[in-house]
Amino acid sequence: MSIETLVDAATIPPQSNTLPSSPFDPNSFNEAVMSTYGRFPLALERGAGCKVWDTEGREYLDFVAGIATCTLGHAHPAMVEAVTRQIQKLHHVSNLYYIPEQGELAKWIIQHSCADRVFFCNSGAEANEAAIKLARKYAHTVLEIERPIILTANASFHGRTLATITATGQPKYQKYFDPLVPGFHYVPYNDIGAVETAISELDEGDYRVAAILLEPLQGEGGVRPGDIAYFKKLRQICDETGILLIFDEVQVGMGRSGKLWGYEHLGVEPDVFTSAKGLGGGIPIGAMMSKKFCDVFQPGEHASTFGGNPFACGVALTVCQTIEKENILQNVQDRGEQLRNGLKAIAAKYPNHIADVRGWGLINGLELQADITLTAADIVKTAIAEGVLLVPAGPKVVRFVPPLIVTEAEVNTALQAVDKALATVNA
Numbered sequence: 001m002s003i004e005t006l007v008d009a010a011t012i013p014p015q016s017n018t019l020p021s022s023p024f025d026p027n028s029f030n031e032a033v034m035s036t037y038g039r040f041p042l043a044l045e046r047g048a049g050c051k052v053w054d055t056e057g058r059e060y061l062d063f064v065a066g067i068a069t070c071t072l073g074h075a076h077p078a079m080v081e082a083v084t085r086q087i088q089k090l091h092h093v094s095n096l097y098y099i100p101e102q103g104e105l106a107k108w109i110i111q112h113s114c115a116d117r118v119f120f121c122n123s124g125a126e127a128n129e130a131a132i133k134l135a136r137k138y139a140h141t142v143l144e145i146e147r148p149i150i151l152t153a154n155a156s157f158h159g160r161t162l163a164t165i166t167a168t169g170q171p172k173y174q175k176y177f178d179p180l181v182p183g184f185h186y187v188p189y190n191d192i193g194a195v196e197t198a199i200s201e202l203d204e205g206d207y208r209v210a211a212i213l214l215e216p217l218q219g220e221g222g223v224r225p226g227d228i229a230y231f232k233k234l235r236q237i238c239d240e241t242g243i244l245l246i247f248d249e250v251q252v253g254m255g256r257s258g259k260l261w262g263y264e265h266l267g268v269e270p271d272v273f274t275s276a277k278g279l280g281g282g283i284p285i286g287a288m289m290s291k292k293f294c295d296v297f298q299p300g301e302h303a304s305t306f307g308g309n310p311f312a313c314g315v316a317l318t319v320c321q322t323i324e325k326e327n328i329l330q331n332v333q334d335r336g337e338q339l340r341n342g343l344k345a346i347a348a349k350y351p352n353h354i355a356d357v358r359g360w361g362l363i364n365g366l367e368l369q370a371d372i373t374l375t376a377a378d379i380v381k382t383a384i385a386e387g388v389l390l391v392p393a394g395p396k397v398v399r400f401v402p403p404l405i406v407t408e409a410e411v412n413t414a415l416q417a418v419d420k421a422l423a424t425v426n427a
């Protein structure tokens with residue numbers, strides 16, 4: 001069965017887009033929920049495939065997908081089936097016992113990546129925390145570094161816990177939260193000279209670089225792909241020194257790039273990598289994978305109550321198998337190329353507004369010119385009015401991360417909305 005047929009057969013009320021609106025009051029919401037997010041003035045209550053509906057019954061084409069998360073779109077029948085099956089069977093037990101679904105998901109990841117072992121948690125930040133802890137224990141016990149330093153990149157994003165906002169090379173996420181976690185140092189992305197300088201300058205007394213943590217493609221930092229020569233040289237440096245090479249695949253991994261893992265675009269394999277966003281297709285799950293050094297953690301040294309429970313792992317395994325069975329990576333490559341070509345054609349029409357179009361597979365960015373007042377948020381607001389959901393990646397980049405099952409017609413609809421948004425702001 002093709003994706004289209006599967007989505008059409010979704011167990012969604014056929015009247016999705018015609019149901020009367022449920023009352024929704026943003027003011028009473030704001031009185032109850034902390035104001036940690038800047039929200040667009042709409043409330044979503046239903047979805048099917050790449051479409052979502054708000055509480056007023058308005059239909060949107062979803063090119064945000066929970067920010068690169070809902071890989072199979074909304075209400076995909078395979079997910080509906082997996083969620084139902086797993087909640088009826090067993091949804092949560094402690095890691096005090098063997099969890100077969102966790103073992104099956106780990107085996108699938110190992111068979112489809114360079115990983116040898118997996119640790120499960122619930123989010124991207126938590127997966128990166130696990131990688132940071134593994135790197136520190138590896139530094140103390142294998143490299144014999146008393147004060148290990150982890151290099152990360154400027155404009156990176158690794159999460160919102162204290163250690164991961166420290167790893168994140170963007171001061172705006174760190175403001176007000178100091179003292180930050182010691183042991184991090186930032187270098188410009190895709191600049192090998194800066195890494196070499198940092199490694200030699202930070203080798204002093206008890207201090208030494210123990211690990212390098214990078215995204216294969218920077219997502220939040222503006223959809224910036226990694227440079228192949230840079231990553232190959234990093235791999236060589238790490239092989240020579242024993243420095244751990246860690247990739248944050250939370251956004252770009254699990255098929256979003258058109259290959260299963262972002263590192264496949266770079267011709268190098270990491271020692272450790274993390275996954276979350278797309279892994280469960282929208283069900284919360286995170287994972288840290290290790291290629292060697294699999295026995296760094298001993299029982300009791302790291303844990304998560306919810307991590308790897310039967311529900312999350314059972315559903316994530318179904319998401320993984322569906323990606324494989326439905327040949328979804330081919331769709332990601334084809335639709336990604338269509339989207340980039342369309343965006344480049346729009347960029348050619350508005351050279352004073354658009355500076356660049358870039359990305360891999362179905363993670364793409366449209367960068368606006370720096371010297372104009374137009375922001376990514378302006379384009380996103382206009383696109384929402386046109387019925388297409390988009391998300392900024394920084395102030396000047398509009399990000400396109402639709403479900404991986406997006407169709408040719410849906411990509412065209414999104415392109416028309418962007419063209420119209422630019423025509424509107426141009427007028």
Ligand SMILES: *Cc1c(COP(=O)(O)O)cnc(C)c1O
Pocket residue numbers: 122123124125126128157158159160215219220248249250251252276277
């Ligand atoms: C979103 C993201 C994270 C954080 O994931 P959470 O699930 O929000 O904790 C970490 N790294 C990258 C690259 C991300 O895109």
